[in-house]
Amino acid sequence: MSLTLTPRVPDAIAVAALGPAQIAQMLQSQAAQIEELKRQIEWFKRQIFGNKSERFVPQVDAQQMHLGQLLGDLAQPGDQSETTQIVPAHKRRRTVSDFSDEGAAAATFFDEAKVPVQVIEVPNPEAQGLAPEQYEVIGEKISHRLAQRPGSFVVLKYVRPVIKRRDTQTLHCPSAPLGVIEGSRADVSFIAGVLLDKFRWHLPLYRxxxxxxxxxxxTSRPWLTQLVQKAAQLLEPIYTAQLDSIRASRVITMDETPIKAGLGGGGKMKASYFWPVYGEHDEVCFPHFESRRHEHVQQALGLKRKPGTVLLSDGYEAYASYASKSGITHAQCWAHSRRAFFEAQGAEPKGAAEALRQIGALYQIEDEIRQAKLLGEAKRVHRLAHSKPRVQAFFTWVDQQFEQQGLLPSNPLTKALAYVRERRAGLSVFLEDADVAIDTNHIERALRPIPMGKKNWLFYWTEVGAKHAGIVQSLIATCRLHDIDPYTYLVDVLQRISVQPAQRVHELTPRLWKQHFAERPLRSGI
Known part of the structure; x- marks a missing residue:
């Protein structure tokens, strides 16, 4: 967003030469520019000093007393009408401090089934010099400390005996264990750890x-880069199978997020995009394309779609264009519509607050649906009974704001009203289809590792590196959606991919891997 400067104010002689109509037009133009500058200054102030959260807190009526005031007014001093009440005894859970290290309560900060525990016996000084028959051990007390070793890397030393058979006089030696990358000294556990450190914990390879x-x-840094490249190549068939599963979904959510990948002119990096797609089975993939052009939507999803397919997205026109060409339903995001009104609060606080209140009522209904765990037809009926009247009332209110004709076209509230009115059909799709979400927040959460990672690794040297990053991020993000430990998953599939039949590679996607192999995953030699 750039700050535009107003032109120089005309001097008195130039103004005197103008007619009344011209002066009125000039004043109106300057007033519009002043309002625009105020809006820009408000936006900059919010970015620098304000809260980034879009949480809306309605203003409290000054005439309304809070609970403390009400109780204070009712309970006047010296009131003889007070009555006593006996409160029954109850058990209260004792809070355990993070600094507590005694007893069983101290062990609640870790899972003994997953965390290695080293037992250290502490001798009792009172028992030193005493014979075993002179004292009796009647119990023990346990304390815990969280410790860390300087390094968690281990070298696996495989010792293979060479034997000579006396009868045949021949030498025999077992073969070295095969690695997932031929000829590499990296164990599969190390490769999985490098991938997770880079793509889940956002630790660049140089660190x-x-x-x-x-x-x-x-070791050398290029060796780590080669490990990531070759591991991504091994995982690419699994990524492709998962992308095919998403393309076959009836409801698909799509978004785009920018990254820097590849060298551009003047020592700068080229701007490119991940186009994340989210399927109905909670799977997400991050295809990479070099730009934000419309045709990339078709390249990611394909042109031929099944009847009844729904594409859920924000207001970018590329998605509407694809939906019209492929003959599918285009649903739009209420969160992006709400954001436009949130940004308009500085210019028109009253109107923006009313829009946020009405949209907030829709989200409250969605929260009721989640709490009641409504699905399918029950969810659709609930939306039709409760959400549809509110949506109709909201758009009636939008039309009324335009009929008042009190706002300039450049006003942020006017732009927000125009945004939602143009997208009324897409914003109403979720009412009739229970499988369509009210917004795209689920894919926004899934793609969060991309902007989080950019703060650490900043860019990719090549477009191929960005493609490989999208492959690994897709599988790690989907593991988190299905409550799968990404380390266990990667260690297993990196070993299994070379022996898995090509026609069954889809079984290695996280969603199906959890069904087929999660109970008995392949482990490393460590």
Missing amino acids: QHQRIQEAGFK
């Missing part, structure tokens, strides 16, 4: 390289 060197290992 990982520094940590490995400080742990006493002599």
Whole structure:
């Protein structure tokens, strides 16, 4: 957003030469520019000093007393009408401090089934010098401490005996264990750890390289880059199978987010985009394209769609264009519509607050649906009975604001009203289809690792690197959606992909892997 400057105010001689109509037009133009500058200054102030959250807190009526005032007024001093009440005894859970280290309560901060525990016996000084028959152990007390080793890397040393048969006089030695990357000295556990450190915990490879060197290992940074590339190539068939599953979904959510990938002119990086797609089975993929052009939607989803398919997105016209060409229903996001009114609060607080209140009522109904765990037809009926009247009332209110004709076209509230009125059909799709969400917040949450990672790794040197990042991020993000440990998953599928038949590679996608292999995953040699 750039700050535009107003032109120089005409001097008195120039103004005197103008007619009344011209002066009125000039004043109107300047007033519009002043309002625009105020809006821009308000936006900059909010970005620098304000809260980034879009949470809306309605203003409290000054005439309304809070609970403390009400009770204070009712309970006057010296009131003889007070009565006593006996409160029955109850059990209260004792709060455990994070600094507590005694007893069983201290062990609640870790899971003994997952966390390695090293037991250290503390000798009792009173028992030193005493014979075993001179004292009796009647119990024990346990304390816990969270510790850390300088490095968590381990070298696996495979010792293979060479034997000579006396009868045949021949030498025999077992083969070295095969690695997932042929000829590499990296164990599958190390490869999975590098992928997770980079793509889940956003630790760039140069930092990982520094940590490995400080742990006493002599490796090169390009070697880590090669490991990530080759691992992504191994995982690409699984990513492709998952993308095919998403394309076959009836309801698809799509978005786009920018990244820097590839060298551009003048020592700068080129701007490109991930176009995340989210399927109805809670799967997400991050296809990478070099721009934000409309045709990338078709490249990601394909042109031929089944009848009844719904594409849920924000207001970017590329999605509407694709929906019209492929003959599918285009649903639009209420969160993006709400954001336009949130941004208009500085210019028109009263009108924007009314819009936010009405949209908030829709989200309250969605919260009731989640709490009641309504699905299918029951969910659709509930929306028709409660949400549809509110949607109709909202758009009636929008039309009334336009009929008043009290706002300039450049006013932020006018733009927000025009935004939702143009998208009324798309914003109403969720009322008739229970499988369509009210917004795209689910894909916004799934793509969060991309903007989070950009703050650490900043860019990719090549477009191929961005493609590989999209492959790994897709599988890790889907693992989190299905409550799968990404480390266990990657260690298993990196070993299994080379022996899995091509026609059954879809079984290695996180959703189906959880059904087929999660109970007995392949482990590393560590």
